[in-house]
Amino acid sequence: MKLGIIGLGLIGGTIAKSLNSKHIVSAYDISKDTLTYALENKIIHQAYDNISNFLKDNDVIYLCLYPEMIIDFFKSNKSIIKNDTLFIEISGIKTNLIEKLEKLEKLEIKNFDIVFTHPIAGRELVGVKNSDKNIFFNGNYAIIENKKNKQNNIDLTYKLAKEMGFKNISIISAQLHDELLAYTSQLTHIISLSLVNSYKENVNLSHFTGDSYRDLTRIANINIDLWMDLFVNNKDFLLSKITDFQNHIEQFKSAISCNDKVKLAELMNQAKNLHNKFLEESRNES
Amino acid sequence: MKLGIIGLGLIGGTIAKSLNSKHIVSAYDISKDTLTYALENKIIHQAYDNISNFLKDNDVIYLCLYPEMIIDFFKSNKSIIKNDTLFIEISGIKTNLIEKLEKLEKLEIKNFDIVFTHPIAGRELVGVKNSDKNIFFNGNYAIIENKKNKQNNIDLTYKLAKEMGFKNISIISAQLHDELLAYTSQLTHIISLSLVNSYKENVNLSHFTGDSYRDLTRIANINIDLWMDLFVNNKDFLLSKITDFQNHIEQFKSAISCNDKVKLAELMNQAKNLHNKFLEESRNES
Numbered sequence: 001m002k003l004g005i006i007g008l009g010l011i012g013g014t015i016a017k018s019l020n021s022k023h024i025v026s027a028y029d030i031s032k033d034t035l036t037y038a039l040e041n042k043i044i045h046q047a048y049d050n051i052s053n054f055l056k057d058n059d060v061i062y063l064c065l066y067p068e069m070i071i072d073f074f075k076s077n078k079s080i081i082k083n084d085t086l087f088i089e090i091s092g093i094k095t096n097l098i099e100k101l102e103k104l105e106k107l108e109i110k111n112f113d114i115v116f117t118h119p120i121a122g123r124e125l126v127g128v129k130n131s132d133k134n135i136f137f138n139g140n141y142a143i144i145e146n147k148k149n150k151q152n153n154i155d156l157t158y159k160l161a162k163e164m165g166f167k168n169i170s171i172i173s174a175q176l177h178d179e180l181l182a183y184t185s186q187l188t189h190i191i192s193l194s195l196v197n198s199y200k201e202n203v204n205l206s207h208f209t210g211d212s213y214r215d216l217t218r219i220a221n222i223n224i225d226l227w228m229d230l231f232v233n234n235k236d237f238l239l240s241k242i243t244d245f246q247n248h249i250e251q252f253k254s255a256i257s258c259n260d261k262v263k264l265a266e267l268m269n270q271a272k273n274l275h276n277k278f279l280e281e282s283r284n285e286s
Numbered sequence: 287m288k289l290g291i292i293g294l295g296l297i298g299g300t301i302a303k304s305l306n307s308k309h310i311v312s313a314y315d316i317s318k319d320t321l322t323y324a325l326e327n328k329i330i331h332q333a334y335d336n337i338s339n340f341l342k343d344n345d346v347i348y349l350c351l352y353p354e355m356i357i358d359f360f361k362s363n364k365s366i367i368k369n370d371t372l373f374i375e376i377s378g379i380k381t382n383l384i385e386k387l388e389k390l391e392k393l394e395i396k397n398f399d400i401v402f403t404h405p406i407a408g409r410e411l412v413g414v415k416n417s418d419k420n421i422f423f424n425g426n427y428a429i430i431e432n433k434k435n436k437q438n439n440i441d442l443t444y445k446l447a448k449e450m451g452f453k454n455i456s457i458i459s460a461q462l463h464d465e466l467l468a469y470t471s472q473l474t475h476i477i478s479l480s481l482v483n484s485y486k487e488n489v490n491l492s493h494f495t496g497d498s499y500r501d502l503t504r505i506a507n508i509n510i511d512l513w514m515d516l517f518v519n520n521k522d523f524l525l526s527k528i529t530d531f532q533n534h535i536e537q538f539k540s541a542i543s544c545n546d547k548v549k550l551a552e553l554m555n556q557a558k559n560l561h562n563k564f565l566e567e568s569r570n571e572s
Binding site for chain 2: 205281
């Protein structure tokens, strides 16, 4: 099968590395250096700097662009997309993106399919040079329910996700995806950034940290353009999750402030039990 | 040198494993199973279930008890502590503990020394069975400035910390220690617990998480007794750090709520720069 990748960054590069032994993989990217590097390192079989030729030659295309760029991509290129092309989209937010694309669709009849998916995996690094098959191995993948998709395209997307090494592949609604990811992904990044920003002493911090601080701040080395896009385009769910989290922080603060050990023990027990349930679920899956 | 350890849990056990090739290490613990396990696994050379004999036989004693137990320990045993004993205390809070011990000291003249220290290292696990030399290797260690300590005892404490594999050994005031650790350690635990507690969907969460959620929640598997003690006994600094963090979370929330991309970029850039400075400092130390 001829697979194309648009946008050969960390995730696009990881898709290429995960599938290039079973399929002919080509890529389109605006950076010539990226394409040269990917060819030289045998990450892809073929490189394109012309989008028309790329779209003509590929039947299944992973769309590895930030959400807002995806809209621009279809605005610019919808007239040159050939019939029956399957796009597999991979960004971290869905409801807003699908809504915006549906508005676009009304403008013109199209004869291609977009399956919205999310490899729930990443690194605090960018670019094809940091791509790595292990990022996907045994990971989670979400495919968004969408009645417009052809069943064989859903099936192919699922099969390719298995080939990339994903362990748990869930088919869920765009809404539920965005609500869950607002919690597991966008909120965690807001927390990490806020933790880093609240440091104010003038002391070499690295002498007074253990694993907990290092773990909680790893993701503060953030890809600003990507996360700006995700935060803004999942605003409603994210604001609601931030509020829930603030309420729980406030419960701890109030219990500590009142020396209320009973309440503190209750809150810690609740977290310990929920976390053990999560670990148990994770273990049962692997 | 004859080294004793009171309280053979995760940290006591790790001290034993880190020093037992160079010194004769004995331990006192209220659990006979713990002592039997430690002897059978050659973690210690000698076990005591009688505190009088233990105190008589050891000159340098690591006091590996939770802060509130330390007060009780000195209340109960001060009359049987022999002259010139050096206690090296290792808990995660200092100001409150030292104050309480000073009040005790007024009751009776003592002829022993307590050096207050903090191996800034741990695991989300408890007990001697989980102790591991790697927990300390290349880690951070703090020794509290205290004019009452004899210089040779400070020097010995420092030398033993080096022998245990610690990389950065800082000598700082109790106040600064408690302020920094409220931020790097206690606040991070409050955040992790609050994040776990704010989950409310009824979905198998483990299918929708990536590394960020796993990293931020690892420490939610908390040792409740220990952290209760730390939270309550470092209340003032901790409440102040929670407030700072809440203010920074609120800045993100407000920027997202107003679609203020300029402010969002500014906040993300600030975190990215602070975090890179921290990583740079960490690298320079290793």
